[in-house]
Amino acid sequence: MKKILFQPFENYSEKKLLFVGILGTLLGSLIAYLLKARFDGVLDVHFIDSVKIYDPLLDNLINIFSLSLVLWIAGKIVNSKTRLIDIFNTSLIARLPYYLISFANINGYMGDLSQRLLNFSAEKPELLSIEGTDLLIILIFAFISLLLLIYYLYLLYKGYQIATNAKGALPIILFILVVLFAEVLSKYIISLIH
Amino acid sequence: MAQLPIKCPSCQNTLEVSELSCAHCETKISGTYGLPALMQLSIEDQEFILEFVLTGGSLKKMATQLGKSYPTVRNKLDDIIEELNSK
Numbered sequence: 001m002k003k004i005l006f007q008p009f010e011n012y013s014e015k016k017l018l019f020v021g022i023l024g025t026l027l028g029s030l031i032a033y034l035l036k037a038r039f040d041g042v043l044d045v046h047f048i049d050s051v052k053i054y055d056p057l058l059d060n061l062i063n064i065f066s067l068s069l070v071l072w073i074a075g076k077i078v079n080s081k082t083r084l085i086d087i088f089n090t091s092l093i094a095r096l097p098y099y100l101i102s103f104a105n106i107n108g109y110m111g112d113l114s115q116r117l118l119n120f121s122a123e124k125p126e127l128l129s130i131e132g133t134d135l136l137i138i139l140i141f142a143f144i145s146l147l148l149l150i151y152y153l154y155l156l157y158k159g160y161q162i163a164t165n166a167k168g169a170l171p172i173i174l175f176i177l178v179v180l181f182a183e184v185l186s187k188y189i190i191s192l193i194h
Numbered sequence: 195m196a197q198l199p200i201k202c203p204s205c206q207n208t209l210e211v212s213e214l215s216c217a218h219c220e221t222k223i224s225g226t227y228g229l230p231a232l233m234q235l236s237i238e239d240q241e242f243i244l245e246f247v248l249t250g251g252s253l254k255k256m257a258t259q260l261g262k263s264y265p266t267v268r269n270k271l272d273d274i275i276e277e278l279n280s281k
Binding site: 009011013083165 | 257258261262263264265266268269272273
């Protein structure tokens with residue numbers, strides 16, 4: 001179990017990783033469509049009222065493309081032997097746990113809650129229809145989302161580290177910079193399409 | 195068989211061979227002989243190189259045999275090359 005959860009890039013062949021990654025991305029996109037979630041950026045998740053069937057898959061493909069491109073360039077700087085397939089598999093697999101966040105929007109609950117919070121007016125705070133249980137759920141959601149985000153970034157770094165044989169500070173600095181750049185790039189491409 | 199020590203337990207410098215003996219006639223040769231670079235590697239690294247040669251230098255075959263991914267095996271080889279170059 002430890003191998004699967006924490007060391008997949010060390011122990012599994014590129015074919016297995018690619019198969020699981022593609023299957024997981026398709027499943028994650030389908031679940032996001034059913035639960036009305038959009039992954040509109042490498043590090044983003046939003047719940048909205050209506051989602052077209054191809055939106056979550058397109059989002060995820062753009063995110064995977066953006067991550068793969070920038071991590072591959074960083075990988076080539078760190079180690080010229082870095083292979084695109086290893087970076088691509090890293091981007092595919094690392095995102096899989098992140099897709100679980102969609103489940104927070106079963107019955108449109110989290111989307112509705114977000115909308116109620118967005119409608120909050122400081123002039124009329126009494127109109128805010130948030131109960132104590134809602135606040136507790138928001139806190140639990142925030143905590144679980146943070147854990148999934150950390151796990152996503154952990155897997156992303158492990159995959160990048162193994163693909164590039166990264167050692168020292170430079171690969172870590174490059175990794176942080178390119179992930180932030182991938183976020184900007186993916187948001188830009190998604191905004192161009194929609 | 196006992197593992198050949200390659201580092202001095204007192205000062206951690208690389209050990210040298212100072213005596214060789216024939217197990218058959220008990221002839222002994224004294225001198226100072228440096229350990230070959232490969233023998234200065236850890237047992238694990240020596241076994242890796244042996245496996246690499248036995249698989250005909252195919253990292254893909256090695257990865258399959260060891261149940262590891264290709265980049266993991268390639269990284270191991272790169273680390274050994276780096277270590278050999280530093281000797």
